[in-house]
Amino acid sequence: MTATIPRSPITPLHSQFQNPNPTPLFNPRLLPQRRRGIPHHAASSSSGGGESNRHKSRAIELQKLIEDSPYEFNSKDSPSSLPRPLTSALLSNLATEGSHLRVAYQGVRGAYSESAAEKAYPNCEPVPCEQFDTAFEAVERWLVDRAVLPIENSLGGSIHRNYDLLLRHKLHIVGEVKLAIRHCLLANHGIKIEDLNRVLSHPQALAQCENTLTKLGLVREAVDDTAGAAKHVAFHKLKDAGAVASMAAAKIYGLNVLAQDIQDDSDNVTRFLMLAREPIIPGTDKPFKTSIVFSLEEGPGMLFKALAVFAMRNINLTKIESRPLQKQALQTPDGNATVFPKYFPYLFYVDFEASMADERAQNALGHLKEFATFMRVLGSYPADNGLQ
Numbered sequence: 001m002t003a004t005i006p007r008s009p010i011t012p013l014h015s016q017f018q019n020p021n022p023t024p025l026f027n028p029r030l031l032p033q034r035r036r037g038i039p040h041h042a043a044s045s046s047s048g049g050g051e052s053n054r055h056k057s058r059a060i061e062l063q064k065l066i067e068d069s070p071y072e073f074n075s076k077d078s079p080s081s082l083p084r085p086l087t088s089a090l091l092s093n094l095a096t097e098g099s100h101l102r103v104a105y106q107g108v109r110g111a112y113s114e115s116a117a118e119k120a121y122p123n124c125e126p127v128p129c130e131q132f133d134t135a136f137e138a139v140e141r142w143l144v145d146r147a148v149l150p151i152e153n154s155l156g157g158s159i160h161r162n163y164d165l166l167l168r169h170k171l172h173i174v175g176e177v178k179l180a181i182r183h184c185l186l187a188n189h190g191i192k193i194e195d196l197n198r199v200l201s202h203p204q205a206l207a208q209c210e211n212t213l214t215k216l217g218l219v220r221e222a223v224d225d226t227a228g229a230a231k232h233v234a235f236h237k238l239k240d241a242g243a244v245a246s247m248a249a250a251k252i253y254g255l256n257v258l259a260q261d262i263q264d265d266s267d268n269v270t271r272f273l274m275l276a277r278e279p280i281i282p283g284t285d286k287p288f289k290t291s292i293v294f295s296l297e298e299g300p301g302m303l304f305k306a307l308a309v310f311a312m313r314n315i316n317l318t319k320i321e322s323r324p325l326q327k328q329a330l331q332t333p334d335g336n337a338t339v340f341p342k343y344f345p346y347l348f349y350v351d352f353e354a355s356m357a358d359e360r361a362q363n364a365l366g367h368l369k370e371f372a373t374f375m376r377v378l379g380s381y382p383a384d385n386g387l388q
C-alpha cells in the first residue's frame with residue numbers, strides 16, 4: 001500500500017517542469033573567452049559571465065579556479081612557467097568541488113540521498129526531487145548541475161529503477177559515494193512502540209529492517225522516501241503509525257526516536273552515483289572504476305565469453321546486474337495475439353576496477369564490442385573505497 005505524502009514546504013522538483021527552455025545555470029559555451037593568455041579551449045570551458053548574481057558568482061569562482069590553474073601565464077613569463085597541460089587531478093577536483101553546485105536528489109529534506117549529495121559535493125545546494133526520473137531530467141535541462149542517486153545497498157540489493165534510467169537518459173557517471181545507513185524507528189512524542197500498528201518508509205528501507213519490523217508485527221506501507229514518511233507521520237500527527245528514517249529526519253520533523261540502528265545488519269551501506277551532463281577525463285593517478293552496459297546475442301557461453309574479456313586482462317569486476325530489455329511481449333502482425341519470445345533479451349550492467357585511460361580497459365572493451373550487440377560506457381570515475 002502506498003500512502004500519499006503532502007508536498008514539502010519547499011516543493012521538490014517534479015517531472016512537469018514549467019519552463020520548457022530554462023536558462024542554463026552554467027553553460028560554458030555561453031561564456032566569454034579568457035583574456036589573460038589562457039588557451040582558447042581552456043578558456044571556453046571555464047570563464048565567467050551570466051545573468052543572475054548566483055550565475056555571476058559561479059562564473060567568478062570558476063574564473064578564479066582557472067586563474068589558479070597551471071594554465072596561467074603571461075607573455076613575460078619564463079619558459080618554465082609556460083602553460084602546463086590540465087591534469088586529471090585538477091579536472092577531478094573541478095568535478096568534486098561542491099561549492100555552489102546545485103545537486104538533485106530524490107526525496108525531501110532529511111532523506112539519506114540528501115546526506116549522500118552533501119557527502120559527494122560538500123557545500124553544495126541539495127535540490128529535492130519527487131522521483132528519480134525528475135532528478136535525471138533536472139540535470140539534462142540545466143536546472144541543476146549534478147544528481148546523486150542510490151544504485152545499490154548492501155542489504156537490499158540493486159535499485160533497479162536507476163539502472164533502467166541510466167540507459168534511458170544520456171547522463172554520465174562522474175563519481176560514486178558510499179553512505180552508512182542507520183535507520184531509526186520514529187513516532188510522534190508520547191507514542192510508544194506498543195501503540196504502533198503500521199510503519200511507513202521507502203521500500204528499500206523497509207526491506208533493510210525486515211527482521212525488526214517482523215518481530216514488532218508492524219504492517220509496512222511503502223512511500224517515496226524515508227524522510228517523506230517521517231514528515232507524513234508528523235504532519236498528520238499519526239498515533240498508530242511510525243516511520244523508518246534517519247536521525248536527521250527525526251530532528252527536522254520533530255519526531256521521537258523509539259529505536260536506533262534497526263537495520264538487519266550494522267554494516268548497512270548504500271552506494272550512490274554522481275551524475276553529470278559531461279563525463280570527466282579518466283585518470284590513472286588514483287583507483288578508478290568504469291561502468292558499462294551491453295547486450296549479447298542469445299547462445300551458449302555468450303556471457304562467459306563477455307566476462308572473459310576482463311578476466312584475461314586481470315581486470316576485477318565489482319558488480320554485474322542484468323535487466324530485461326523492455327520489449328518482452330511482441331505483437332503478431334494482426335495486432336491481436338501476443339507472442340512471447342523463447343528467451344527474454346537482457347541488458348548487462350558491469351562495473352570494473354580500471355580507468356578508461358588504462359590500456360587494459362580499452363582493449364577489453366574493444367574485444368567485447370566484437371561480439372556485443374550493443375555497448376555503452378556509462379562513466380569512468382574515481383572509486384570510493386572509503387567505506388569497506
Ligand SMILES: O=C(O)C(=O)C[C@]1(C(=O)O)C=C[C@@H](O)C=C1
Nearest residue numbers: 111112113150202204225226270
Ligand atoms: O528514502 C531515502 O531516504 C533515500 O534516500 C532513498 C534510499 C534508497 O533508495 O535506497 C537511499 C538509501 C537507503 O538505502 C534507503 C532509501
